[in-house]
Amino acid sequence: MNFDFADRVERVEPSATLAISSLATELESEGVDVVDLSVGEPDFPTPEVIVEAATEAMEAGHTGYAPSQGVRDLREAIAADLARRDLDYAADEIIVTPGAKQALFETFQTLVDDGNEVVLLDPAWVSYEAMAKLAGGSLSRVDLSASAFQLEPALDDLAETVSDDTELLVVNSPSNPSGAVFSDAALEGVRDLAVDHDVTVIADEIYDRITYGVEPTSLATLDGMRERTVTINGFSKAFSMTGWRLGYLAAPEELIGQAGKVQSHSVSSATHFVQHAGITALRECDDAVNQMTQAFRERRDLLTDLFADRGVEVPVGDGAFYVMVPTGDDDARWCEDALSEAHVATVPGSAFGTPGYARLSYAAGEERLREGVNRLADGGFLSL
Structure with a gap:
């Protein structure tokens, strides 16, 4: 055949x-x-305390379906954890996903239609391109290699790329694959462009806890950005939980309602007992x-x-x-x-x-x- x-x-x-x-x-x-x-x-x-929490959750019977949006106790723990970086999200503005990759996929599927422009900052994690293409989007790219992979010196190039036709801009700081942490001035430049051209921004912050002598700024904390930012994060990297598949997206409730449709009709929910382990990770593993x-x-x-x-x-x-x-x-x-x-x-x-x-x-x-x-x-x- x-x-x-x-x-x-x-x-x-x-x-x-x-x-x-x-x-x-x-x-x-x-x-x-x-x-x-x-x-x-x-x-x-x-960490052993996370493994023990998962075991206890299984023994307590948390082995069936979980609420599609995520266990409320975990969403509340995530909201509290985001507040440590001055991010103001309520539990109802969070979807718990089986891995941060799924959170990204749902965001692309929710926001990108055929022909919509998606702007990437190169070097960019390999799956961004694939997710944009799977959603039918077209790609525009801004090369950061000439500036040691920092965004601030390339803001003029970004300004020439982003326009009123841009649907989505993806910012990953700290960055995979370069390790770069973008400066506040760089992120403020992103903010100015996003506001001027009414662009939604994905802030992929999966490595936010793994930094060396700097405190990365979250895009959604900048004036004018909370209502146009989807904050992506998860447990794989910082808590060494790659195989557990646990992540989340945080965004205005209107977007959460639409992205929740993608979740409910695809993966249904993150694994129930893993979500309980995630609560322990956030509360006990600093x-x-x-x-x-x-x-x-x-x-x-x-x-x-x-x-x-x-x-x-x-x-x-x-x-x-x-x-x-x-x-x-x-x-x-x-x-x-x-x-x-x-x-x-x-x-x-x-x-x-x-x-x-x-x-x-x-x-x-x-x-x-x-x-x-x-x-x-x-x-x-x-x-x-």
Whole structure:
């Protein structure tokens, strides 16, 4: 049988991150020692208190369907947690989702129609492009690579891109893949453009707890932005809960009502007992998050020093757990050869809209980071 695939599926490619990870796993199954620096997954176990809370929730019978919008106690805990960053959301302005990726997907599906313009800041997380295309949107992109991945120096370029025809602008700070934390001046520039052109903004703040010496500003706290911002966050990164699939979106109640339709007719709800574990994560795990963040900071500093010792300068981000390493023109070939020859897994920058770089994750132990850089250096991959 010849399937007649929908245009929306044909418009997108598989995730480059997961594709590289799959190849690395295949090599490992053959007995090859791969230093996997490709996946944005903390290497720390989920804090035990969260695991215990999930077990207790299952034993208490929270194994059936949950309310589609999310357990109210969790939504209230999220609202209280958002208030720590001066974000004023009520529980009814929050949808709990199975992962922050689902929250993003629902937002794109709710706001983007065929032909609507979506503006991305490159390098941009790979799934933004796919989600925009699945919703039928058209993409415009602003390159931040010339400014060490910071937005403020590129505000004029952004101003030339955003117009009255722009439906949606996506801002990810701290950034995956660059680790950049955008300045208040940069975010105020976004605010001015969004207000002037009546643009909705997605503020993807999934890495907001993983920062080093800076406090990231939330877009929705700026004058004029609360009513036009969808704040996205989740539990995967900060609480090392990637496999638990728990995230949320916070937005004005009118948008919540529409996005809730997408949730109810797709995934129904986030897993019931996982939501109860999320309450514990927010209320009891600040110390664990701080310890993990300190370890990430030490790894970032180690990794940048290791590259500097080999004559390679990489822009140092103040958040998340990634660096962008220059590769030369053919970043895809560089990453393929680095995996097949040096057995180091990375992700090509072209997957994020920024050719000439590879993303490395330092969510790995210090010894593996040393080994990875040594292999790249010994294989000639740092001699550009």
